[in-house]
Amino acid sequence: MKNLTKNILIVVVIFLTMSALFSLYSSPSKSYEETDMGTFINQLNNEQVESVTVRIDKLEVVLKDKKKELVNKEGADTFSNIIKNYGVDTEKIKNVKIDIRENEGAGFWISALLPFLLPFLIIAVFLYFMMRQVQGANSKAMSFGQSRAREVSPEEKKNKITFKDVAGVKEAKIELLEIVDFLKNPKKFIALGARIPKGVLLVGAPGTGKTLLARAVAGEAEVPFFNISGSEFVEMFVGVGASRVRDLFKKAKRSSPCIVFIDELDAVGRQRGAGMGGSNDEREQTLNQILVEMDGFDVNTNIIIMAATNRPDILDVALLRPGRFDRRVVLDMPDINDRLEILKVHSKYKPIDQNFDLRIIAERTPGFSGADLANLLNEAAILTARLDKKIIGKEEVLESIEKVLLGPERKSHILSEKEKKITAYHEAGHALVSHMLPNTDPVRKISIISRGRAAGYTLKLPETDKYMTARQEIVEELSVLLAGYVAEKVVFGDITTGASNDLKKATDITKNIITQFGMSEKLGPRTYGERHEMIFLGREITEQRDYSEKIAEQIDIEISKTIANAQNKAHEILTKERTMLDTIANLLLEKETLDREQFEALFAKKINKI
Numbered sequence: 081m082k083n084l085t086k087n088i089l090i091v092v093v094i095f096l097t098m099s100a101l102f103s104l105y106s107s108p109s110k111s112y113e114e115t116d117m118g119t120f121i122n123q124l125n126n127e128q129v130e131s132v133t134v135r136i137d138k139l140e141v142v143l144k145d146k147k148k149e150l151v152n153k154e155g156a157d158t159f160s161n162i163i164k165n166y167g168v169d170t171e172k173i174k175n176v177k178i179d180i181r182e183n184e185g186a187g188f189w190i191s192a193l194l195p196f197l198l199p200f201l202i203i204a205v206f207l208y209f210m211m212r213q214v215q216g217a218n219s220k221a222m223s224f225g226q227s228r229a230r231e232v233s234p235e236e237k238k239n240k241i242t243f244k245d246v247a248g249v250k251e252a253k254i255e256l257l258e259i260v261d262f263l264k265n266p267k268k269f270i271a272l273g274a275r276i277p278k279g280v281l282l283v284g285a286p287g288t289g290k291t292l293l294a295r296a297v298a299g300e301a302e303v304p305f306f307n308i309s310g311s312e313f314v315e316m317f318v319g320v321g322a323s324r325v326r327d328l329f330k331k332a333k334r335s336s337p338c339i340v341f342i343d344e345l346d347a348v349g350r351q352r353g354a355g356m357g358g359s360n361d362e363r364e365q366t367l368n369q370i371l372v373e374m375d376g377f378d379v380n381t382n383i384i385i386m387a388a389t390n391r392p393d394i395l396d397v398a399l400l401r402p403g404r405f406d407r408r409v410v411l412d413m414p415d416i417n418d419r420l421e422i423l424k425v426h427s428k429y430k431p432i433d434q435n436f437d438l439r440i441i442a443e444r445t446p447g448f449s450g451a452d453l454a455n456l457l458n459e460a461a462i463l464t465a466r467l468d469k470k471i472i473g474k475e476e477v478l479e480s481i482e483k484v485l486l487g488p489e490r491k492s493h494i495l496s497e498k499e500k501k502i503t504a505y506h507e508a509g510h511a512l513v514s515h516m517l518p519n520t521d522p523v524r525k526i527s528i529i530s531r532g533r534a535a536g537y538t539l540k541l542p543e544t545d546k547y548m549t550a551r552q553e554i555v556e557e558l559s560v561l562l563a564g565y566v567a568e569k570v571v572f573g574d575i576t577t578g579a580s581n582d583l584k585k586a587t588d589i590t591k592n593i594i595t596q597f598g599m600s601e602k603l604g605p606r607t608y609g610e611r612h613e614m615i616f617l618g619r620e621i622t623e624q625r626d627y628s629e630k631i632a633e634q635i636d637i638e639i640s641k642t643i644a645n646a647q648n649k650a651h652e653i654l655t656k657e658r659t660m661l662d663t664i665a666n667l668l669l670e671k672e673t674l675d676r677e678q679f680e681a682l683f684a685k686k687i688n689k690i
């Protein structure tokens with residue numbers, strides 16, 4: 081739209097200039113014949129001239145024999161001057177009709193002024209567009225140092241988000257309600273001498289709704305909301321970050337009371353002096369500037385700074401001091417009731433089958449974040465559309481859970497007969513061992529259809545939300561992980577590369593049991609190795625050894641022993657229940673997927689037989 085008016089303006093200006101120039105130089109019609117001044121003076125002296133029309137830069141002459149002539153002259157030369165200069169006798173021109181048209185019409189003014197005004201006009205137009213460019217929010221040039229903060233003003237009703245749109249996170253909402261109250265009614269608090277926190281830090285795992293909640297606070301408080309992401313402060317150009325911070329706070333002060341929201345604070349707020357690389361100095365300067373600005377405004381400024389991070393542990397301690405981000409609001413992963421609420425919020429504008437209780441979905445999605453759940457319903461809607469249905473049903477949502485967890489099914493990936501058989505036994509091994517051990521999560525689904533990068537999968541999810549895991553559970557989980565590998569060995573006497581992912585996971589878990597959770601009898605309740613995050617061309621976790629060579633050897637021995645024990649357990653189960661293993665594998669080969677009911681029915685039958 082902007083571009084259109086701009087283009088029209090440019091065309092109009094060009095058109096006007098062109099037509100002005102054109103009219104200046106093209107007015108004489110073709111019937112005039114050009115002659116020089118000398119000939120004209122001679123004609124005057126010989127009394128051959130009938131009439132003369134004097135124009136700015138030329139004389140239009142009509143001779144007595146009706147011939148028409150055109151004589152060019154200097155613009156500044158008047159007719160009387162010419163007569164005088166050439167010494168024409170005044171008697172000779174008494175009978176000549178003289179028509180002076182020098183100052184007539186716009187043409188005169190344009191030709192007199194345009195040469196002076198045109199450059200100014202062009203410069204003015206140019207400047208005008210440039211100013212607009214700079215002011216425009218999406219202009220990239222000329223605005224390095226300006227903050228890229230997006231401002232959401234309270235008048236904006238369209239995308240307004242309030243606490244209603246954020247499900248769950250009750251404690252966080254209560255805490256933020258106080259902030260909203262303050263922004264709406266600062267005098268009440270100041271009268272009591274209360275110092276309102278300047279900075280509120282939202283802490284939570286990715287997808288728990290930190291960004292959403294911050295926008296909801298702005299929506300509730302009905303104050304301007306400046307939103308910028310930490311990574312936007314830090315760019316290629318040195319010094320940009322700090323000047324952006326300055327600019328952001330300048331803008332904010334102008335429209336206080338307001339909220340400044342810095343998303344992904346860890347991008348700039350990482351501990352100073354840590355890491356390496358060129359962008360580091362830049363980041364430190366940006367961080368320093370944020371600290372300076374936060375200290376700079378007093379109690380009456382009425383600006384509240386909110387920030388979000390999923391890594392509070394790596395933030396610079398200076399940020400967390402009183403008077404800065406001293407208020408922490410923690411957003412937990414949603415529990416079953418929260419998940420139900422989130423599902424309800426996101427299904428509000430989707431046609432969902434009335435007969436199906438969303439609680440079923442909430443039950444089956446422990447560990448899903450708010451973002452995962454939003455994604456889940458979106459996937460279900462896409463699937464429904466693909467099936468040409470009008471209403472999203474239970475099957476579509478259930479199917480989407482697996483898609484969100486494991487990636488899409490790969491129907492095109494065809495396994496050979498042999499591969500299929502190996503995969504069937506591998507997955508049957510996982511499922512059977514999981515079923516036989518008392519402390520594992522129930523098997524929800526077994527499949528030999530490839531999904532994402534896995535050839536097949538056994539889906540297990542906890543019955544309820546889990547916050548802690550006991551040692552016995554982890555050890556049994558290890559046996560389940562190794563069961564695929566063991567099943568291949570027991571049945572085929574050989575192993576395939578398909579188990580490598582399981583083995584990697586098993587090794588990592590074992591290492592954690594011993595070095596991080598202090599679950600090894602022999603090495604006792606302490607952690608081994610200090611983990612650091614290094615920022616050098618990407619992210620890397622390095623481990624610093626804080627134990628002796630002797631301990632390192634013991635750790636290795638313990639890891640091997642733990643894995644061997646878990647493997648033995650799996651082996652024991654699989655050889656004892658060999659017939660069951662065959663039954664599951666054969667049924668899998670036939671049906672390709674088994675759900676929880678089908679799987680558990682196999683065991684019920686067996687009990688009936690006995």
Ligand code: ADP
Nearest residue numbers: 246247286287288289290291292422450451454
């Ligand atoms: P974060 O910033 O914590 O990574 P976001 O706020 O960006 O997460 O959340 C991403 C999306 O997930 C939101 O836009 C919203 O659709 C959904 N979501 C997350 N948490 C909730 C919640 N508690 N209630 C409703 N929707 C949520």
Ligand code: MG
Nearest residue numbers: 290291343388
């Ligand atoms: Mg976010």
Ligand code: ZN
Nearest residue numbers: 506510564582
């Ligand atoms: Zn496996």
